[in-house]
Amino acid sequence: MRRAPARLGQANAKPPSGYDARQMDHAVHVPTLPGASFRLPPALDGFRRLSYNMWWSWNPRARALFSRIDGLSWSRYRNPVEVLSQPIAWSELLDDPAFKAEYTQVLAEFDHYMAGGQEHWFNREYGASLAGPIGYFCAEYGFHESLGIYSGGLGVLAGDHIKTASDMAMPFVGVGLLYKHGYFRQTIDADGHQEHAYPDFDLAKLPILRVLGQDGEPLTISVELPDRDLYAAVWLAQVGRVPVLLLDTDIPDNAESDRPVTHILYVRGREMRLHQELVLGTGGVRALKALGIKPAVWHLNEGHSAFQLVERTRALVAQGVALEDALERVRSTSVFTIHTPVSAGNERFDAELVRRVAGPLYDGDSRKGTGGVPIDRILELARGIDGDAHQLDMTALSLRLSNAANAVSKLHSVTANDTWQGLGNKQILAVTNGVHMPTWVGHPMRHLFSRHLGAELDNIDAHGGIDSFWERTDQIPDMDLWEAHQRQKLELMIFARNRLRHQFARHGEAPGTLEELEDALDVGTLTIGFARRFATYKRASLIFSDIDRLARLLWNKDRPLQIIFAGKAHPADRPGQGVIQEIFARSRSPQLRGRVFILEDYDMRVARFMVQGVDVWLNNPRRPLEASGTSGMKAACNGVANLSVLDGWWDEGWVGDNGWAIGGRDNNPDEGAQDYADAQDLYRILEQEVVPLYYTRNKDEVPEGWTAEMRRSIASTIWKFSTTRMLHEYVERMYMPAAGLEAKKPAGRRTATEAG
Ligand SMILES: *Cc1c(COP(=O)(O)O)cnc(C)c1O
16 A cells, blocks of 8 residues: 655644754654564563664663673674564573663663753753754764664764764754665675675664654655655664654655665766755755754755755745745755865766756746746756856855855865865865764773773763863873773784684685684784775875885884775775775785785774774875875774874874874875875884884883873874864854854853864
C-alpha cells in the first residue's frame, strides 16, 4: 500500500512541536518509532535509550558497559544495537552486582547529561532571545565507525560540530542523508591495487530510528521532479541532545531507478548527483517543516546543500513574499562554511541539467502551486568566478545567499578570499576547525588530565576557555605522561599487528612472514603515523624521495624508526590509487619491509588508534592546498608531536616548541623544486631533531625532552583546536549576527577574536 507522503503545509495544521524558545528545555524533540525489537529485562530497560543515542560514542564507560554485555559481538560490530540484537545471557548479568552497579551509574550519567544544559553560558546568554534552533546541513556525518555515512574530514568535522553543540546544550538540529551503502570499504590486493566494496547496511540494526510525522505515521517527504515525485523516508540519529535527520530514498514509494539516489556518498552520475543534492537541500527543509522545526539560523556546511536556499525562497514566495524580498530574508538568516581551497574542488552542475530537472520544482508556472522562483534568477546567483553562464556553481550560490561565510583556517581564509573576491561578496572570515576532545583523546590520557589537572574533557568550557589553564600540563609527572602514551601506543600496535596478520594471510604470505609480525611494530621503536585520503597533493610518498637515506633511519641499530600508513584514495582518483600502490610496494620491498606498514580500510576507528598511539604525526601536503586538516589536532591533544608542512591549521598551530615545521612559508612555483626542498628538510628534522630527542632517556628511561614536546602539544591544542572553541566562534561571529542578536561576551571569558 502506498503511504501518503507528508505534504507541505501539513505542519501548519498543528502548533509547532519541535522547538519552543519560551520553554526552558531547549532541546529539539523528534518523535520516532521504538526501534529494533530486541528484548531487555525490565531492570535493564535503560539500555534501549542508551543504545539509540550516539552519546556512547564519546563516553568510554558506556562503551565498556556494552562490551561487558558481550565482548565478542561488541568488538565485531562496535554498535550497541547489534550487540543487543544478539542472544544474551541476561540472567548471568542480572546476578552480577558489579555489572548492575556500573549500569546504574552510566545510565545516571547519561540521564544527567540529557536533562542538563540550562546552566550552560549559551543558554544564559541567548536562550530566551533565540527564536529557533540552528539548522545545520551537511552531506556527510562521521559520528562513529558503526554509522558509515561519512567519507572523511568533512563528515568527521560535522560529527564533532554536532557533538559539541550537544555538549553546549545549544538548540540545534542536523540534516543529512542516510547512505545505505555508505562509503567504500578498502582492501589492498597482493599487487597493491586498492579494491572497493560497498557495505549493505541493515537499517534496523543501525543506531538510528524512524521519524514520525505529526500525524503519528512514519514521515516521508517528497521532492517534485519533472515527471514524477521523489520520496525520502526520514530517520533520526540522536547525538546527545541534538537530533540529526537523515533522508533515505531507498523506499518502495519510489520507482526502482530512484531508490539508489541516496545509496552512496557523492554518487558520480551528474543527474543522480543533482537528485541527491535536491533531496538534501529541498527535502531537508521540508522534513524540518513537517516536524514543525523552524530554524532561526541555517548553516550550510559545504555547498552540497545549497538547494536549501532555493527551497526556502520558494516557500516564502509561495506565502506571497516578493521574490527579491524572499531572497534577502533567506540570505540574512544563512551562514556558509567553505571547505576547499581551490575553485576546482567546488561542485558545479550543468545549467541545462538544472533547468530541466529543478526548473519546474522551483518555478511555480510549470507545476501549479509549487512555488515561483525562476530558475534563471538562481542560475544568475550561482554563476562562478569565471562567469560561465552554463554552470551552476554551488559555492557561488552559497556565498551570494549567506549573511556570512567562513573558511576553516586562517591561511585558508586568505586563499579563499583570493579565489572568490571577484564575486563581490563580503570578506570570508576564518573560523579554524577543531576536534571534539572526548571523541578523540584516548582513555589513558583522558584519565591523566582528570587526575592531575582536574580537567574534564566533557566540559572544557568550564575551564575558562583559555589556553593558560592547559599550561598546567606541567603538573603531570613525566613518568605518568610517558606511561599513558606507551599504553595508547601498545593498543595501536596490537590492533595493527592483528590487521596486518589478516592482510598478509589474505595475500598468501608464507607462515614465516606472519611470524615476523609478532616482533614487528615494537612499542620501543619511534613510530611515525601518516593517515589521510591519498590525493596526490598530500605527497604521501615524499618520505620515499631518498630510499637509502630513509633506510638508514629505519634500520639504525640503537635508534630505529618505523612508519605506519593508512588511507583511502577516491574510487575515481587513479593517481591517488597509484600512491597507495607505491607505498604498498615499499612496505614489501627488501630494503624497507618490517619498518613500513600500510593498514587497510582507514575509518574513524583506525584513525583513533593511530592518532592516539603513534609518536609523530606526519603531514606534508603541497602548501597551500590543505584547507585545515584535523587529524593533526587529534594527534596533538593525545601528546603526539606533529611534524608538518606549515599548511592549514598547522600554519597557526605550530608555536615552535610543540612539534616541527617542514619547510617555510614561501611557495615555490616549481613543484619539483618544492618537493625536493621539503624532502631534504624532512630528513634533516628526523635525523637531527626527532630521533635524538626521542632516544635520549633519563635514569628512569623516560625521554624528558620528548615529554616536553608532548606537554606543549597538548597545552597548545586542547582548547585552541577544540570544537568547543570553534563553536564559540560560530556563535559569536556567524550564528548570532544571522539571528539578528548581539553577540554577548560571557563574563570571565575572552571572546573568540581575542582568544584567536
Ligand atoms: C579526522 C579524520 C579525517 C580528516 O583528517 P585530515 O587531517 O583532514 O586528513 C579523515 N578521515 C577520518 C577517518 C578521520 O578520522
